[in-house]
Amino acid sequence: MLHWFSDNRFPLYLAPMAGVTDVIFRQICKELGADVMVTEFVSAEGIMQADDRTRKYTEFTDGQRPVGVQLFGADGERMGEAARKIIDWKRPDFIDINFGCPVNKVVSRNGGSSLLKDCPVLASVASGVAKAVGDQVPVTAKMRIGWDENSVNAVEVAKILEDCGMQAIAVHGRTRAQGYGGEANWDVIDAVARAVKVPVIGNGDIHCGADLVKRKSETAVSGVMIGRAAMQNPWVFREAKHFLETGEVLPEVAVEERWALVLRHCRLAVDSGRNGNERQTLTAMRSRLMAYCKGFPGAKELRQMLCQVSSVAQVEDLAAWSLQKHLVLAEL
Structure with a gap:
């Protein structure tokens, strides 16, 4: 069966x-x-x-x-x-x-x-x-x-x-x-x-x-x-x-794709309403977001900010900040 x-x-x-x-x-x-x-x-x-x-x-x-x-x-x-x-x-x-x-x-x-x-x-x-x-x-x-x-x-x-x-x-x-x-x-x-x-x-x-x-x-x-x-x-x-x-190792997933998934997860969670309103949902997701972002550019600072998010808009702002930091580092 x-x-x-x-x-x-x-x-x-x-x-x-x-x-x-x-x-x-x-x-x-x-x-x-x-x-x-x-x-x-x-x-x-x-x-x-x-x-x-x-x-x-x-x-x-x-x-x-x-x-x-x-x-x-x-x-x-x-x-x-x-x-x-x-x-x-x-x-x-x-x-x-x-x-x-x-x-x-x-x-x-x-x-x-x-x-x-x-x-x-x-x-x-x-x-x-x-x-x-x-x-x-x-x-x-x-x-x-x-x-x-x-x-x-x-x-x-x-x-x-x-x-x-x-x-x-x-x-x-x-x-x-x-x-x-x-x-x-x-x-x-x-x-x-x-x-x-x-x-x-x-x-x-x-x-x-x-x-x-x-x-x-x-x-x-x-x-x-x-x-x-x-x-x-x-x-x-x-x-x-x-x-x-x-037997091949796939290339590492790009930071851009990682952030796209993080934001999608946040939006789906808010839309589902399982944890009540947007603030409750994002508060409940903080530990999940920190797990997703391990290894991101500026990860230590990023995790500190993720500990305080309470809206999808805040996560979007952090994504933009992180991706900008990634671009700067890539150009060095």
Whole structure:
């Protein structure tokens, strides 16, 4: 049922990231070559309470397919009911279960990566969702390699998830204790991919086409998932695919094209009205804008100014200032 793995394809997933992979950013990444989308994680309890704010996180367009909605929680029966509600609202291509989030507010509610320490509950959650959904859509899971370096249990957990009906497993090669520090352990990801029969998607430290080719050739994964690298450089999907197909490194994306995308993202966000008015939307986007602008001419000064933007017009002014600075530097 996961047709994006057929014909020996090697799909590139956009990793789900809270506060980042909203419907607009997913649209941008899809246009730039991402194959499979996963929504920001949503609370199963929020879905069950018919909370409008939670429901907004499940939004997607048909142009983003294949797309999965990611759920977190610790009650398999309730999560199964929530999954059915989501399918009734707007049939996604799959339901994904979050067993990897390291954030305290999720872990403290016995969700995300906390379940890596409690395999019986993890199994009840996975089987509960799979049974509730039946054959309506596939159910997949995303996990980390373990809680900490002393409890790396990814192979054991993956086998449990496969037995519980998960049809693919994404593995982030860090422990919960690592957060996003240190290096992803691709040896463990590879061991997981060799231990189960379902497709395994490797996640962690994929920044360019060479990283993609290395992991495709040296491990048994069936695809890769790109997260933080896409925040700064959503062109990474296009670049990685081109390198995979040709062995050529595409020229660096011009500053002008980068700014055009930044401004388009801002305008789409304001038009969508997800965060209320223009000021609220741009305030919420400040960290995103700073990520986009890493490496721009005058980046340090630019980031300081981006911390204060509250309108698209202000971002347009900063773009004009940055591009002028770029032209001056180019003439030196």
